[in-house]
Amino acid sequence: MTTVGFIGLGAMGVPMAWNVADDFDLVVYNRSEAPTEPFADAGVPVAGTPRGVGERADVTVVMVTDGEALRDVLDGTDGLLAGLSAGDYVVNSSTVSPDDTGAAATLVAEAGGRFVDCPVSGTIGPAEDGTLTMLAGGADADVDAVEGVLEAMGDPVVRCGGVGDGTHAKLSVNLLLGNMMQSFAESLALADANGLDVDAMLEAIGSGGVAAPLFDAKGEAIAEGDFEAAFPLDLQFKDLRLALDSASEREVPVPATAATKEAASRARALGHGEEDIAAFVRGIEDVTGDEIRR
Amino acid sequence: MTTVGFIGLGAMGVPMAWNVADDFDLVVYNRSEAPTEPFADAGVPVAGTPRGVGERADVTVVMVTDGEALRDVLDGTDGLLAGLSAGDYVVNSSTVSPDDTGAAATLVAEAGGRFVDCPVSGTIGPAEDGTLTMLAGGADADVDAVEGVLEAMGDPVVRCGGVGDGTHAKLSVNLLLGNMMQSFAESLALADANGLDVDAMLEAIGSGGVAAPLFDAKGEAIAEGDFEAAFPLDLQFKDLRLALDSASEREVPVPATAATKEAASRARALGHGEEDIAAFVRGIEDVTGDEIRR
Amino acid sequence: MTTVGFIGLGAMGVPMAWNVADDFDLVVYNRSEAPTEPFADAGVPVAGTPRGVGERADVTVVMVTDGEALRDVLDGTDGLLAGLSAGDYVVNSSTVSPDDTGAAATLVAEAGGRFVDCPVSGTIGPAEDGTLTMLAGGADADVDAVEGVLEAMGDPVVRCGGVGDGTHAKLSVNLLLGNMMQSFAESLALADANGLDVDAMLEAIGSGGVAAPLFDAKGEAIAEGDFEAAFPLDLQFKDLRLALDSASEREVPVPATAATKEAASRARALGHGEEDIAAFVRGIEDVTGDEIRR
Amino acid sequence: MTTVGFIGLGAMGVPMAWNVADDFDLVVYNRSEAPTEPFADAGVPVAGTPRGVGERADVTVVMVTDGEALRDVLDGTDGLLAGLSAGDYVVNSSTVSPDDTGAAATLVAEAGGRFVDCPVSGTIGPAEDGTLTMLAGGADADVDAVEGVLEAMGDPVVRCGGVGDGTHAKLSVNLLLGNMMQSFAESLALADANGLDVDAMLEAIGSGGVAAPLFDAKGEAIAEGDFEAAFPLDLQFKDLRLALDSASEREVPVPATAATKEAASRARALGHGEEDIAAFVRGIEDVTGDEIRR
Structure with missing residues (x-):
């Protein structure tokens, strides 16, 4: 055996x-x-x-x-x-x-x-x-x-x-993960600024084509204000840097990823690097002064 | 009745x-x-x-x-x-x-x-x-x-x-939809440039936290090269403009959405406006010269 | 007469x-x-x-x-x-x-x-x-x-x-103006974070191809911390919106301008809208916690 | 001696x-x-x-x-x-x-x-x-x-x-240089799409606060369609990567620079890497199909 x-x-x-x-x-x-x-x-x-x-x-x-x-x-x-x-x-x-x-x-x-x-x-x-x-x-x-x-x-x-392709796949998946978190944060922040209730938005997002297990878990965390790290923003930032380095080498322009990496940098500069990736939203909340909570 | x-x-x-x-x-x-x-x-x-x-x-x-x-x-x-x-x-x-x-x-x-x-x-x-x-x-x-x-x-x-809040919710959902499509395109294009098979990437994306019905449907379309419009890029672009206008009014900074809107503008300038939102990927393919197909 | x-x-x-x-x-x-x-x-x-x-x-x-x-x-x-x-x-x-x-x-x-x-x-x-x-x-x-x-x-x-072309020229000039201010702010903030003296950077910028009367005037204002409005950020933001609307109509992708507009939105959300466009830099300083002063 | x-x-x-x-x-x-x-x-x-x-x-x-x-x-x-x-x-x-x-x-x-x-x-x-x-x-x-x-x-x-600060200054200057070139390209491309003559725009840009020796030299090159490298886009791209790496290390968010780097990546993917930095504009022209020439 x-x-x-x-x-x-x-x-x-x-x-x-x-x-x-x-x-x-x-x-x-x-x-x-x-x-x-x-x-x-x-x-x-x-x-x-x-x-x-x-x-x-x-x-x-x-x-x-x-x-x-x-x-x-x-x-x-x-x-x-x-x-x-x-x-x-x-x-x-x-x-x-x-x-x-x-x-x-x-x-x-x-x-x-x-x-x-x-x-x-x-x-x-x-x-x-x-x-x-x-x-x-x-x-x-x-x-x-x-x-x-x-x-x-x-x-x-x-x-x-072949060897190395698992690593490349992981970078591409985590690129998508980071982008989805920042986009989710932007979506919720805009809805909140327009007076919408966070639970209504989570229900709206959770029932159509954009529904993802990620949004269920992180939406709940944001609504509760619970940013304890499952996957810390610092590690997400590291992965976004690796993905962007790879994209630079391969001459693949990735503008949404580049914008997301700078958003992650902003969240870290604001002190949220050791918090969960749900804290992408705090990089917006700290700037607007509005918290999205239940 | x-x-x-x-x-x-x-x-x-x-x-x-x-x-x-x-x-x-x-x-x-x-x-x-x-x-x-x-x-x-x-x-x-x-x-x-x-x-x-x-x-x-x-x-x-x-x-x-x-x-x-x-x-x-x-x-x-x-x-x-x-x-x-x-x-x-x-x-x-x-x-x-x-x-x-x-x-x-x-x-x-x-x-x-x-x-x-x-x-x-x-x-x-x-x-x-x-x-x-x-x-x-x-x-x-x-x-x-x-x-x-x-x-x-x-x-x-x-x-x-109240009245109008359905409209605001829709804008926030469609902001997320557009961003997810451009991010999905960037993820697939980077993986492809690194030599990965599109089916492997779709399986990787389809089995974790980032899995979404959207990626199942549009991933299949991209792998097949089928860009017939279910939801045309031109309409997605219109919704991104409305969402950005709303964000500007409300002083909510949305940098990933702004990057995505310009990517949509690029795809339209390249002639893909009447195609499906799956054609976000064509805005990258036309630039790199590499098509992501099965 | x-x-x-x-x-x-x-x-x-x-x-x-x-x-x-x-x-x-x-x-x-x-x-x-x-x-x-x-x-x-x-x-x-x-x-x-x-x-x-x-x-x-x-x-x-x-x-x-x-x-x-x-x-x-x-x-x-x-x-x-x-x-x-x-x-x-x-x-x-x-x-x-x-x-x-x-x-x-x-x-x-x-x-x-x-x-x-x-x-x-x-x-x-x-x-x-x-x-x-x-x-x-x-x-x-x-x-x-x-x-x-x-x-x-x-x-x-x-x-x-013809009629209207003066307006179009003005939008394009002010697009460049806004972008230059945000880029100047990013350049100074990075240099400052690396320990450089602001006066050395202003001298470096002021003596080569990138030298511009704008940087002389606004560099001095930033070094002094004087953000009294000559041209307020709120108006610059309005012009960036008009320029982006025009670019959307004409299908001209303008990603740097889109990033700059969101930076202006961030500076406004942080309370700097009525200050001078030199306050683009405050949108960064407030996030990093470091002020660039003489 | x-x-x-x-x-x-x-x-x-x-x-x-x-x-x-x-x-x-x-x-x-x-x-x-x-x-x-x-x-x-x-x-x-x-x-x-x-x-x-x-x-x-x-x-x-x-x-x-x-x-x-x-x-x-x-x-x-x-x-x-x-x-x-x-x-x-x-x-x-x-x-x-x-x-x-x-x-x-x-x-x-x-x-x-x-x-x-x-x-x-x-x-x-x-x-x-x-x-x-x-x-x-x-x-x-x-x-x-x-x-x-x-x-x-x-x-x-x-x-x-001290030792190393010349290098940091150079990175910050070249960050500004790259951003100014992409922003200049966006400004000219928008004006051109609105029907303006390139010479009128160069005169407008060349006579106010945004006037810079860079725009005189590169504006002439763009109007003439002369992209022979004085400073090649590939080297500008390399410097933008170094500047972004430094900004990532220092937690300084630089969103306009990030957008510009992806624009440079696009211009390279389109085959303009060995041309002069004036070719930032070709990264837009190739997408819109419109050339900005005298």
């Missing part, structure tokens, strides 16, 4: 790893120890280094915060790659830049491993339910080989193309 | 009127005769003038193309108002500007009638199924009085507030 | 009228009386109504605040046109919309007069010095006929084309 | 070096040999490596294309720093990113030298006339020490602050 390694037990990583444990033998590693304890209590082996994961696992999923953390996990004497056997699989689910994905793929290949990039779309709820959208990029045979692991964590598994 | 008048048998008006006929006595009028014939064949009385509708109906729904057409229907010796009895209801479902709505409300009140503005959100499919989103603005008692008629045509009936 | 009428003795109109008085017989009218007194003291005839001006003058210059004021001056029993003789000239120097210009031209023509639109570019200093840029639109023979009057008020007299 | 080294004999470097030769002993180096020949013919020593320049010069000016070329000049066994004596000065006049400037400063300091960053604002004409705007960043004593060399190449020498 396949042994699966999981590195990075953050808010997303923990439920993803538990879902893996339902179907596979699991071994975990985390930089700090506390998040590993419930796994140890349940009899899941905890490695002392990423290398220790590599030595036991056939497939290792990495879910860390950024490109630097990914490199740290892979590289060095205690790194995952130092423990890798030829033909082992590394699946990167962290959201990093296309350059970081490329660098990771090269390192894994040089170490004799097989690499699949598979960023996920979705937040904690879908991570717990195993309904994350898995954006897989890799050679067909490699995605076939790890598909069972991916299916343990999410549904659907979208085959985006 | 209530008799309902219906004025304006266009692509949307015809299925809406048939749905009314299921629940109420109906009388119809249309400027040209052809669209009235199926109704006549089915025994529905056809009036020769809007006035003739007013003389028979207790509640009249108007569904015409713009503010000028609305005024023409209401006013003059053959106008709807000339046939109105005190206490009769006029429901305007045409999308017009806030100023046009206000002017119509005044005319109806002066003629002794009661006015409700109720623009609809949705296209031909929902019009046929009776699942249009009805954005009702009017005094509570007036919306109560016509609610059965509104429910015959759509679901839900959203109570937006 | 030609008698010249001057209607509208505001901040701009007063120095313009005095310059006319140097070269021509003058007759003035103003809605309120106070501004006419220095003229009366100097022996300049003061008419009690616009009609009184029309009865005496061969050429009348109108310099009022907007399209409604222009119509009020022209129309009615006491209006300028009621006093006009066939072949008299009316020069409109007020900044109004293209539609208002067209309406005024029609009224003048129906009254047997000749119409030239000639908005001016420049503020009080150039008005006093007689160096306003005169943006003349009219038939060649008509501009020839009033050229001496125009030269009394400004230099150069730019021949923009 | 001070000996001055000059590395990088491109279109800008050649006239700058000749101006230095008027006041100082000069030694030059260029990667390819051809541009050094006129200097050799005039008796100016030509070094075979950057190291050779460093061995002879007290102050060396570097004027190369980008950060990578700058690093190549400084570093390695044949690099400038290998020949540097303690207390020698290196002046970087190449336009590079703030990060590249910081890296160069560190390398020079480690080699015992003194570093001044001094990007220049202006094109070939001012380079020949010695009227470039010199944007100097460095310790006061260091700028004092090299001021004579800077004055040989330009006027004024703007003291922007």
Whole structure:
């Protein structure tokens, strides 16, 4: 039976790893120890280094915060790659830049491993339910080989193309996410300024072609004034920068995205960067002086 | 039993009127005769003038193309108002500007009638199924009085507030609609430039928080290269102008909407104004020289 | 000798009228009386109504605040046109919309007069010095006929084309003006955030291809924190709306102008509408919390 | 007497070096040999490596294309720093990113030298006339020490602050430059669509507060349809990206700059990247189908 390694037990990583444990033998590693304890209590082996994961696992999923953390996990004497056997699989689910994905793929290949990039779309709820959208990029045979692991964590598994294409898909999805949040904020702010009740607007938006789960969740948060971060504006801003960089490289003009990024910059300058992306609306409210609340 | 008048048998008006006929006595009028014939064949009385509708109906729904057409229907010796009895209801479902709505409300009140503005959100499919989103603005008692008629045509009936608030809600919904289409186009164009398959992207977008019926329908159209107008870009552009005018009046800064309106202007300048709003993407394709097709 | 009428003795109109008085017989009218007194003291005839001006003058210059004021001056029993003789000239120097210009031209023509639109570019200093840029639109023979009057008020007299073209030129110049102010604000704010001294930046901007009298004057105002209105942001915002409306009609995409208009909207929402256009920078400062001062 | 080294004999470097030769002993180096020949013919020593320049010069000016070329000049066994004596000065006049400037400063300091960053604002004409705007960043004593060399190449020498501040000033100036070009293009395109003659508009723009040498030069180029690169759009686009990156880091929202960058991206996608920045207008013309020509 396949042994699966999981590195990075953050808010997303923990439920993803538990879902893996339902179907596979699991071994975990985390930089700090506390998040590993419930796994140890349940009899899941905890490695002392990423290398220790590599030595036991056939497939290792990495879910860390950024490109630097990914490199740290892979590289060095205690790194995952130092423990890798030829033909082992590394699946990167962290959201990093296309350059970081490329660098990771090269390192894994040089170490004799097989690499699949598979960023996920979705937040904690879908991570717990195993309904994350898995954006897989890799050679067909490699995605076939790890598909069972991916299916343990999410549904659907979208085959985006070769290595790196999962990362590109994720950038394009998050570009859309950011734009939708700013546009939603503009729509609600205009309606509010015209005297409309926020609940009426949420009902109007929630019942036609523009209806989206995003608007249900974030509309409720805005009406309640609850901006605790599920997905923080600072991270959305980072993704918008990566998407715009990619668009600049590819000569694809993206004016609505550019306007949205500056709106995100404004919300951050106004102090809302650590709040949820619902706080795009606060970048408008702080300027107009009107709050959109129930 | 209530008799309902219906004025304006266009692509949307015809299925809406048939749905009314299921629940109420109906009388119809249309400027040209052809669209009235199926109704006549089915025994529905056809009036020769809007006035003739007013003389028979207790509640009249108007569904015409713009503010000028609305005024023409209401006013003059053959106008709807000339046939109105005190206490009769006029429901305007045409999308017009806030100023046009206000002017119509005044005319109806002066003629002794009661006015409700109720623009609809949705296209031909929902019009046929009776699942249009009805954005009702009017005094509570007036919306109560016509609610059965509104429910015959759509679901839900959203109570937006007083007279004019349906119009404001519609502008805010269509602002969001336009922005989502341009953002969707930017997302797909960037993914395409990065070598991704359009079907993979549509699957990725269609399975998470950003999933929306709009993206299912328009994504399919873009992948097929089918830009026949369900909702033409020219009308979307008109609505974006109205929304921006309203935002300017109310001092609500809406930068993503402003960027989207210029993108719509670009698509029109490139010759796509009479195509569907899916053609926002053609405003990008024509510039980059790359088509996003299956 | 030609008698010249001057209607509208505001901040701009007063120095313009005095310059006319140097070269021509003058007759003035103003809605309120106070501004006419220095003229009366100097022996300049003061008419009690616009009609009184029309009865005496061969050429009348109108310099009022907007399209409604222009119509009020022209129309009615006491209006300028009621006093006009066939072949008299009316020069409109007020900044109004293209539609208002067209309406005024029609009224003048129906009254047997000749119409030239000639908005001016420049503020009080150039008005006093007689160096306003005169943006003349009219038939060649008509501009020839009033050229001496125009030269009394400004230099150069730019021949923009037929009736209405002066108005169009003015919109395009003021579009550029607004955009330059927002771009200047962005440039200074970025430099300031990077720790640069405002005086160094003003010197850098003031010595190359981008140097402009505008930046000298407004840069000094920003460094001093002096936002007293020479040209108020509210009027700049109005002109940007007119320019964007014209661009929408003509299908000319103008994305930088659209972004600038929303920036102006933001500055107004933050309370800076009655301040000078130098206050574009305050729309940024209020968001970042950093003031750019000497 | 001070000996001055000059590395990088491109279109800008050649006239700058000749101006230095008027006041100082000069030694030059260029990667390819051809541009050094006129200097050799005039008796100016030509070094075979950057190291050779460093061995002879007290102050060396570097004027190369980008950060990578700058690093190549400084570093390695044949690099400038290998020949540097303690207390020698290196002046970087190449336009590079703030990060590249910081890296160069560190390398020079480690080699015992003194570093001044001094990007220049202006094109070939001012380079020949010695009227470039010199944007100097460095310790006061260091700028004092090299001021004579800077004055040989330009006027004024703007003291922007410490090391790196010249680079920041340059980014802010070029942000303004790019924005002004796109705004100028929008202004001319709108006027043209309204039927105005381009010469009338250039006269209108050229005589008021918005008048700038840039508009004189580029207006003439647009009217003539001459888009041969003085400053290519591709380089302007690069500078806009650097400025936006800096603004993102500093949380300064710059929406007009963001819109302008996307306009530049559009012009590049349409094939105008190697043309002059006057070609911003072609990004509009290609969309509207109307050319603005004399």
